[in-house]
Amino acid sequence: xxxxxxxxxxxxxxxxxxxxxxxxxxxxxxxxxxxxxxxxxxxxxxxxxxxxxxxxxxxxxxxxxxxxxxxxxxxxxxxxxxxxxxxxxxxxxxxxxxxxxxxxxxxxxxxxxxxxxxxxxxxxxxxxxxxxxxxxxxxxxxxxxxxxxxxxxxxxxxxxxxxxxxxxxxxxxxxxxxxxxxxxxxxxxxxxxxxxxxxxxxxxxxxxxxxxxxxxxxxxxxxxxxxxxxxxxxxxxxxxxxxxxxxxxxxxxxxxxxxxxxxxxxxxxxxxxxxxxxxxxxxxxxxxxxxxxxxxxxxxxxxxxxxxxxxxxxxxxxxxxxxxxxxxxxxxxxxxxxxx
Amino acid sequence: xxxxxxxxxxxxxxxxxxxxxxxxxxxxxxxxxxxxxxxxxxxxxxxxxxxxxxxxxxxxxxxxxxxxxxxxxxxxxxxxxxxxxxxxxxxxxxxxxxxxxxxxxxxxxxxxxxxxxxxxxxxxxxxxxxxxxxxxxxxxxxxxxxxxxxxxxxxxxxxxxxxxxxxxxxxxxxxxxxxxxxxxxxxxxxxxxxxxxxxxxxxxxxxxxxxxxxxxxxxxxxxxxxxxxxxxxxxxxxxxxxxxxxxxxxxxxxxxxxxxxxxxxxxxxxxxxxxxxxxxxxxxxxxxxxxxxxxxxxxxxxxxxxxxxxxxxxxxxxxxxxxxxxxxxxxxxxxxxxxx
DNA sequence: ACGATTTACTTTATCGTTTTCATCGAAAAA
DNA sequence: TTTTTCGATGAAAACGATAAAGTAAATCGT
Numbered sequence: 001x002x003x004x005x006x007x008x009x010x011x012x013x014x015x016x017x018x019x020x021x022x023x024x025x026x027x028x029x030x031x032x033x034x035x036x037x038x039x040x041x042x043x044x045x046x047x048x049x050x051x052x053x054x055x056x057x058x059x060x061x062x063x064x065x066x067x068x069x070x071x072x073x074x075x076x077x078x079x080x081x082x083x084x085x086x087x088x089x090x091x092x093x094x095x096x097x098x099x100x101x102x103x104x105x106x107x108x109x110x111x112x113x114x115x116x117x118x119x120x121x122x123x124x125x126x127x128x129x130x131x132x133x134x135x136x137x138x139x140x141x142x143x144x145x146x147x148x149x150x151x152x153x154x155x156x157x158x159x160x161x162x163x164x165x166x167x168x169x170x171x172x173x174x175x176x177x178x179x180x181x182x183x184x185x186x187x188x189x190x191x192x193x194x195x196x197x198x199x200x201x202x203x204x205x206x207x208x209x210x211x212x213x214x215x216x217x218x219x220x221x222x223x224x225x226x227x228x229x230x231x232x233x234x235x236x237x238x239x240x241x242x243x244x245x246x247x248x249x250x251x252x253x254x255x256x257x258x259x260x261x262x263x264x265x266x267x268x269x270x271x272x273x274x275x276x277x278x279x280x281x282x283x284x285x286x287x288x289x290x291x292x293x294x295x296x297x298x299x300x301x302x303x304x305x306x307x308x309x310x311x312x313x314x315x316x317x318x319x320x321x322x323x324x325x326x327x328x329x330x331x332x333x334x335x336x337x338x339x340x
Numbered sequence: 341x342x343x344x345x346x347x348x349x350x351x352x353x354x355x356x357x358x359x360x361x362x363x364x365x366x367x368x369x370x371x372x373x374x375x376x377x378x379x380x381x382x383x384x385x386x387x388x389x390x391x392x393x394x395x396x397x398x399x400x401x402x403x404x405x406x407x408x409x410x411x412x413x414x415x416x417x418x419x420x421x422x423x424x425x426x427x428x429x430x431x432x433x434x435x436x437x438x439x440x441x442x443x444x445x446x447x448x449x450x451x452x453x454x455x456x457x458x459x460x461x462x463x464x465x466x467x468x469x470x471x472x473x474x475x476x477x478x479x480x481x482x483x484x485x486x487x488x489x490x491x492x493x494x495x496x497x498x499x500x501x502x503x504x505x506x507x508x509x510x511x512x513x514x515x516x517x518x519x520x521x522x523x524x525x526x527x528x529x530x531x532x533x534x535x536x537x538x539x540x541x542x543x544x545x546x547x548x549x550x551x552x553x554x555x556x557x558x559x560x561x562x563x564x565x566x567x568x569x570x571x572x573x574x575x576x577x578x579x580x581x582x583x584x585x586x587x588x589x590x591x592x593x594x595x596x597x598x599x600x601x602x603x604x605x606x607x608x609x610x611x612x613x614x615x616x617x618x619x620x621x622x623x624x625x626x627x628x629x630x631x632x633x634x635x636x637x638x639x640x641x642x643x644x645x646x647x648x649x650x651x652x653x654x655x656x657x658x659x660x661x662x663x664x665x666x667x668x669x670x671x672x673x674x675x676x677x678x679x680x
Numbered sequence: 681a682c683g684a685t686t687t688a689c690t691t692t693a694t695c696g697t698t699t700t701c702a703t704c705g706a707a708a709a710a
Numbered sequence: 711t712t713t714t715t716c717g718a719t720g721a722a723a724a725c726g727a728t729a730a731a732g733t734a735a736a737t738c739g740t
Contacts, residue, residue, distance in 0.1 A: 004459065006696060017720045022698060032718060047487075049459040053402070054696035057393035057725050064443075069432075080429040082627060088428065089420040092409075096446050101462070103404075104428075104444050106436050119344065119389040121726095122441065147387070261631060287422060291601060293633030346726060357690045362728060372688060394726035397695050461696095 005046045013046075014039050025050065056121065064101040065314060066123035067091055070130025081230055081258065082286040083301070087129060087154065090307025098315060100124075118149045125150035125314045152314045154306070156200040157325050164317065165325045166309045170201045170283075173299040173330030174208025177281050178253055180297075180332060182216050184340040186251035186279055189213060190224040192238045192263055193255020202230075202255040205283055209253050223247055228259045235262025243270050250278055251338075257282035257289045257298055264292060264337070275339035285333050295335035302328055345386045353386075354379050365390065396461065404441040405654060406463035407431055410470025421570055421598065422626040423641070427469060427494070430647025438655060440464075458489045465490035465654045492654045494646070496540040497665050504657065505665045506649045510541045510623075513639040513670030514548025517621050518593055520637075520672060522556050524680040526591035526619055529553060530564040532578045532603055533595020542595040545623055549593050563587055568599045575602025583610050590618055591678075597622035597629045597638055604632060604677070615679035625673050635675035642668055 007025070011018040016035060024031045024039035031039075042048075056062045069084060088104065095102040103123055117123040126144075128151060141163055144151055153165045178189065191209055193202040210220045224247055228238035235258060242249065243266065252267075254260035260282030264274055272278050274294055282289060285300035309326055316323040347365075351358040356375060364371045364379035371379075382388075396402045409424060428444065435442040443463055457463040466484075468491060481503055484491055493505045518529065531549055533542040550560045564587055568578035575598060582589065583606065592607075594600035600622030604614055612618050614634055622629060625640035649666055656663040 008696085018696090019698080019721080020719060022696095023719090026698090030718070035718085047459070049456065051397070051696050052460045052462045053393045053397035054725090055698075057391070057397055057727085058696085058698040060725075062393070080426075082422070082425075085422075085425045085429060086420075089425060092444050092446055102444050104432050104442050106432055116389065119387070120392045122392045288628050288631050291628050291632045293631075348726085356688095358726090359691080359728080360689060362726095363689095366728090370688075375688085391726050394695090395728075397697085398726085398728040400695075 005048045007048075007050075010039060010042050010046065010048060013042050060121070062101075062121060062124050063099065064103055064123045065095060065125050065127060065311065065318075066103040066105060066117040067127045067129060068105055068107050068117075070107050070128070082288060083256070083284045083303070084129060086286065086303045087307055090304045091127060091129075091310060092307075093304075094308045094311040098311060100311070100315075118151075119147065125152075125318045127151070127310050127314060128153040128155075130154070150314060150317045152310055152317065152323075154310060156204055157327070163325075164313060164323055166306060166313055167201070167325075167327060168301045168306070169327040169330055170204035171208040171211070173283060173301075174205035174253070175212045176208075176330065176332055177283070177297075177299050178209045178212035179216070180334075181251045181253070181279050181281060181338055182212060182218065184279060184338055187218065188221070188224065188247075188249040188251065189218070190226070190242050190247075190249045190252045191255070192226050192228045192235060192242070192252060192259050194227050194229075195225050199255075205253075205255050221247070224249055228255065228262075230256050230258055232258045232262040232265075235259030236266045237262070239263035239266035240270075243267070243272075252278060252280045254280065254282045257284045257286045257296060260296055260298070260337075261288060261292055264296075275337050279338035281338060289333075290335065292337070294337045297335045297338045298333050300331045300333045302331065345388045347388075347390070349386060350379060350382050350388060353382050400461070402441075402461060402464050403439065404443055404463045405435060405465050405467060405651065405658075406443040406445060406457040407467045407469060408445055408447050408457075410447050410468070422628060423596070423624045423643070424469060426626065426643045427647055430644045431467065431469075431650060432647075434648045434651040438651060440651070440655075458491075459487070465492075465658045467491070467650050467654060468493040468495075470494070490654060490657045492650055492657065492663075494650060496544055497667070503665075504653060504663055506646060506653055507541070507665075507667060508641045508646070509667040509670055510544035511548040511551070513623060513641075514545035514593070515552045516548075516670065516672055517623070517637075517639050518549045518552035519556070520674075521591050521593070521619050521621060521678055522552060522558065524619065524678055527558065528561070528564065528587075528589040528591065529558070530566070530582050530587075530589045530592045531595070532566050532568045532575060532582070532592060532599050534567050534569075535565050539595075545593075545595050561587070564589055568595065568602075570596050570598055572598045572602040572605075575599030576606045577602070579603035579606035580610075583607070583612075592618060592620045594620065594622045597624040597626045597636060600636055600638070600677075601628060601632055604636075615677050619678035621678060629673075630675065632677075634677045637675045637678045638673050640671045640673045642671065 007018050007021045011021045020031055021039055024036040025043060092102055117126055126149060153163060155165055155167045156170060157165050191206055193206065195203060195206045197203050213220050226238040226241050228234045235254060239262065252263055254263055260280055264280055267274055267278055274280055282296050282298040285298045289296040289298050306328055313323045347358050347361045351361045360371055361379055364376040365383060432442055457466055466489060493503060495505055495507045496510065497505050531546055533546065535543060535546045537543055553560050566578040566581050568574045575594060579602065592603055594603055600620055604620055607614060607618055614620055622636050622638040625638045629636040629638050646668055653663045
């Protein structure tokens with residue numbers, strides 16, 4: 001196995017200095033076209049690749065961005081939420097199209113992630129992805145800000161801090177999907193998902209939900225709100241609690257698709273007909289949603305657009321350009337889990 | 341925003357030389373415990389992080405592995421196959437637990453990927469993931485081998501080359517799932533998925549399928565084999581071709597779950613009852629499989645195990661240890677899409 | 681008590697680039 | 711002819727760590 005060649009080897013063969021080689025390989029106009037192509041030919045022949053470590057060290061940039069995925073530590077060996085998986089896919093694609101490498105990393109919210117990737121020069125910037133619980137998360141965001149780290153968050157806007165976010169308009173989504181069912185004639189709405197600021201996106205969806213109810217002179221019954229995490233199992237259990245509560249209801253708004261899927265399972269086990277007796281809706285539009293029985297009516301978050309926005313925004317930040325928080329409009333996806 | 345501090349800053353404050361700092365931070369036993377902790381304290385206080393580029397450059401290793409995901413260029417804006425997404429998740433986790441960073445990259449089989457990541461010292465090794473079409477893929481594998489690049493493939497064993505692979509035992513999986521339906525009493529089996537070596541894993545499954553048929557004195561009817569790619573749409577179309585062919589059949593073995601899902605859609609649109617008239621099975625056990633109607637009986641590939649195996653094997657290779665190709669045993673997952 | 685280890689550092693070389701600064705011949709301007 | 715200006719290149723200084731080699735003081739065995 002041959003030694004890996006360096007720019008000096010090429011310089012030697014081309015009969016020029018190493019610095020000329022470096023310039024030629026980066027298509028610098030400072031080097032004569034003839035020598036440039038000669039050098040490039042030799043480089044190709046030797047199968048030469050610039051050493052990224054050396055290059056990054058000198059130029060102080062890595063052309064790499066890091067994606068930090070936050071997951072609830074409690075369910076760490078279960079599958080990753082398909083919604084985030086889908087985001088991951090689109091972010092990967094978006095990065096590639098911009099010529100950036102993507103470093104993917106899982107983090108537990110509790111860890112010392114805040115000062116790792118950009119500080120060690122492994123990445124030029126960070127994308128933070130996950131359902132954010134703000135308990136001590138926010139304090140770390142502030143630290144990132146202090147350090148001048150470039151980063152973009154996925155999620156609800158943080159009003160009181162100069163943090164750039166890209167997120168879905170959860171409030172509007174929650175409102176519109178609820179209005180949709182209201183128009184179908186349902187009266188008693190249960191909401192499955194957290195109604196507290198610990199889960200900001202769920203909370204926004206809940207607020208939109210309530211807003212829609214009020215706008216149509218329907219009462220918001222707190223006894224019909226049940227907490228649930230973003231898992232199928234959690235949705236199943238919340239629905240069981242709902243059913244056992246004895247409250248009557250004819251519609252369920254789930255804070256995310258996985259919850260909705262779990263809820264449908266619980267309902268069907270208890271003999272409820274969907275959508276005849278109960279209309280069910282979710283949020284996210286994960287792949288599973290179109291294959292459930294009945295197919296789930298939900299709110300689509302455009303992950304492709306989101307991924308592109310996330311990396312474009314981050315890149316702007318890195319390049320010192322202006323950037324601002326963006327909300328992606330939600331989109332209703334009507335399927336069969338609702339009826340009048 | 342303060343300058344980022346270097347090991348010299350720490351050395352200055354601690355009153356020692358820079359190299360002592362370097363050692364202290366790596367917990368070298370060569371430095372006195374007292375000074376070591378003093379240095380580490382200062383480092384923490386200054387929020388110092390070692391510069392990975394400098395460190396990697398000097399030590400010639402990156403503690404990073406690259407995951408190359410191959411996707412069919414034709415469907416590049418559609419969603420990524422959930423099976424690979426799931427693998428991605430488990431590989432990410434496995435890497436993290438070993439203290440390695442993960443660089444994720446999409447590649448088109450046609451591109452010049454073979455010499456990029458390890459040659460440029462961005463990664464210490466490669467994981468190759470994707471349904472492999474061997475046309476000019478193999479030639480690149482040989483190049484990787486020549487270069488001494490450390491890599492592991494996901495997929496069927498490559499018999500004639502010293503390449504380490506981790507894969508599912510597709511043959512056995514295909515055989516067992518087919519036997520399962522045979523025992524249920526079905527007689528006319530259609531197979532949806534490529535039966536050629538261009539799609540090695542599908543081909544293996546097909547061979548297992550045929551083997552099972554023969555072992556039970558059933559005929560393999562070539563007119564009941566239809567090509568399909570690994571997408572839902574492709575499965576749908578293959579099933580339509582099957583239906584329109586006029587051949588009679590009472591069971592469909594799909595080469596992967598997505599194909600099965602598409603096939604079920606086609607069957608139901610044409611009024612077939614699943615599983616009463618037609619039994620359907622898939623392969624992979626993607627998340628969707630448990631939510632289809634009826635829930636899909638399939639062969640589970642344990643992605644968690646696969647991810648761990650992939651990174652452990654690669655790490656062995658990197659560290660110069662012995663490693664060998666591994667086959668993961670498939671596991672039947674009985675659900676409701678088959679009946680006697 | 682005296683050379684031989686050990687312990688705890690410091691010095692110096694090195695990794696392979698990018699980048700600044702200096703150079704040098706030739707064409708253009710004076 | 712002499713001086714400028716440029717276009718093209720080379721030499722050398724970073725970049726920020728790690729690793730090998732060197733040094734002084736403390737510890738040791740006999």
